[in-house]
Amino acid sequence: MKNFFSLKLYKEGLSQLRLMGFLTSFALIAAAVVVPVIAVLTFGVRSIDTDALATVTLFIFAYAWVAPLVLSFTLFSFLNSRRKSDFYHALPVKRTALFGSFTAAVLTWTIITALLALIVSTAVYASLGVMVLTSALTYLGAILPAIIFATSAAVFAQALSGTRFTSIVIYVLFIALPPLLKALFAEGVTSSVPSIPPGEVFQLGTNLFYTAYSWVDVSVQNILYTLAYAAVFFAAAAVFFLRRRSEVAGSSAISAWVQWLCRIALGFLTLVFLYFAYSFIFGAAQWVIVSAVVTTLVLLAFELISTRRIKNIVNVLPALAASALSLVAFITLVWGVAHFEARFSPQPSQIQSFTISNVDEFMMPATDQQMARLLQFQRDKTPISDDQLAQLLVAQLDEVNQTPSWGIVRWDSSNFDNGSWTITTDFNITLQNGQTKLRRIPVGTVTDSFSDDDMNWSQDVSFNALGEALAHYGGVRP
Amino acid sequence: MLRATNLSKHFDGTAALHDLNCSIPEGVVYGLVGSNGAGKSTLLRLAAGIFAPGTGQMTLDDAAIFENTAAKERIILVPDELYFLSQSSLNRMAQLYARCFPHFSRPRYEALVKLFQLDPNKAIRTFSKGMKRQSAILLALACEPRYLLLDEAFDGLDPLMRDVVRKIIARDVSERGTTIVISSHSLRELEDTCDNFALLHKGSLLFENPKADLLQQAPDGLEALFVQKLEAAGYRFDDALEEVYAA
Helix, strand or coil: CCCHHHHEEEHCCCCCCCHHHHHHHHHHHHHHHHHHHHHHHHHHHCCCCCCCHHHHHHHHHHHHHHHHHHHHHHCCCCCCHHHHHHHHHHCCHHHHHHHHHHHHHHHHHHHHHHHHHHHHHHHHHHHCCCCHHHHHHHHHHHHEEEEHHCCCCCCCHHHHHHHHHHHHHHHHHHHHHHHHHHHHHHHHHHHHHCCCCCCCCCCCCCCCCCCCCCCCCHHHHHCCCCHHHHHEEEEHHHHHHCCEEEHHHCCCCCCHHHHHHHHHHHHHHHHHHHHHCCCCCCHHHHHHHHHHHHHHHHHHHHHHHHHCCCCHHHHHHHHHHHHHHHHHHHHHHHHHHHHHHCCCCHHHEEEEEEEEEEEECCCCCHHHHHHHHHHHHHHHCCCCCCCCHHHHHHHHHHHCCCCCHHHHHHHHHHHHHHCCCEEEEEEEEEECCCCEEEEEECCCCEEEEECCCCCCCEEEEEEHHHHHHHHHHHHCCC | EEEEEEEEEEEEEEEEEEEEEEECCCCCCCEEEEEECCCCHHHHHHHHHEEEEEEEEEECCEEEEECCCHHHCCCEEEEECCCCCCCCHHHEEEEEEEECCCCCCCHHHHHHHHHHCCCCEEHHHHCCCHHHHHHHHHHHCCCCCEEEEECCCCCCCHHHHHHHHHHHHHHHHHCCCCCCEEEECCCHHHCCCCCCCEEEECCEEEEEHHHHHHHHHCCHHHHHHHHHHHHHCCCHHHHHHHHHHHC
């Protein structure tokens, strides 16, 4: 245990964080007191929404993003200076204990402050006659994993770098790249294979760091997912902290290859961002030129600020090329996965069963009995084995796959102008060989129409053969 | 015994130490002398367990020092570039040392503060260069180390304080059996203090001898002997100096 944690170093860490810790804590707890008072004075007790804590949690969420970074940068600043680094590495403690104790000190400050802020604002609301205890506990489930994740990303970034600037760049890469890649990958795959429900690519969970301001995503699965993510970062940080040489303090990165990875990741992030931001505005040729110029400037700035050596600008062009190649590799991967998924076109006889996992709001059954049956099918994921439905399912699936623009047309503004959109249902299809795929398949159409006579909107809902057939399993008629 | 065996250390492809072998016996004052960039500070940092050896070994009683907590508890380095926590006082630094070094002696610390006549509650950043050096030395001495490594120990100290430090060194060695390793560019500073000498040049050890043996070889004094050894190793400037004035 003493190889990973030293109580004396932990206390030393807490002492060193006193100034920054109190400053950040004071700001947050002040907000936790002031916001409820202002809310009640402005809106009155009766008007306050049951989710009164939402505004306070926005502050705590901001704290979860900023405080772990600021506090870990304060405590681990010795990694950025040879003088300080020599001092700490000369202390008679294992490096793992130094890492573990200081990280624990950062977590203690941040978690206790967030807890205090929630307790204080809950108490202030209670004293003003608003009970928010239940939502406070729910928010806690989002905020604590978010703080732990942010701390893990911050200490990992510092374990890899030797200057504050590079630490910040790596932290931003850790925070921005995974969700961006995930979104880009999902968007790429679902655009090409519209029968895959958006958001269903990468089903492992949602990182609460990005959604801690809301209770919507709080679930055991997402808490575990976020903590697992943090555990991976902590473990990697510990390994790199242990392996880093004391003499790299003050250098941009702990090794030449880490510096190369930073360049390529930064270039890749810039290219991806520009692709998202400008590919719809510029044509392909203009996008290539704009991307090349902007990414070169970003890499040039990074190189000069992080290494402070003019001669290192020779690395910019190879880094740009490597970033572009990474983008091409990523697009190829998306294309490959999309094509693999698009090949899922089973024969009806190959389908063993399917379950209904998500139904459109327009799939309202006609009777309570049908509604109960539909919900039961959805909730219990009851397998349906029905040859006729399987045939209709396959026919619709093939139709969707042959119309790749369907997924985009769904959200096309002109379609809204026409006042019609598609009703879909998600099916989890299990084949005889045990393979399971989730597919979103159209079951009908809703058309809005405006009557000039009575100046009212009306909706016309029509179902295709699959939608009609589903009636047996819960009813589909509005 | 503190021992370097075939010790090498490279920084960015440049050898700071190259295949170095030396032994520092217990209870002596060991003078580490050498030209600029000879590798003295690197050797001391390896001995303090700050750097991991590139190749070879740096050991205390045959146990590797790097990541060896028990060894590092008894070795303290006072580096050439000092570090104190920002805004800290001597008392705050003493708290940190007491947390990390199990042999830290509070009574000895208080006696040393009195001896050096420093204000323990005043921010160290307000101290002069010499007072900062005194602070670092007294904190190290308060830890009661078995090996005290002093890099440019007397840098910034006034003559009176140098004398005080020399006396402390002598008594720590004779009364406590402490081993002191002092590095310096200036041989004159070490001549009266050290029992053993090692001469480093470009990362290699030119020689390592007890002072008595060296004095027998050096009728013109130790400095002349060291200059002779360095010149023999190619560390000479006469011709280049002539070129400067001929140009």
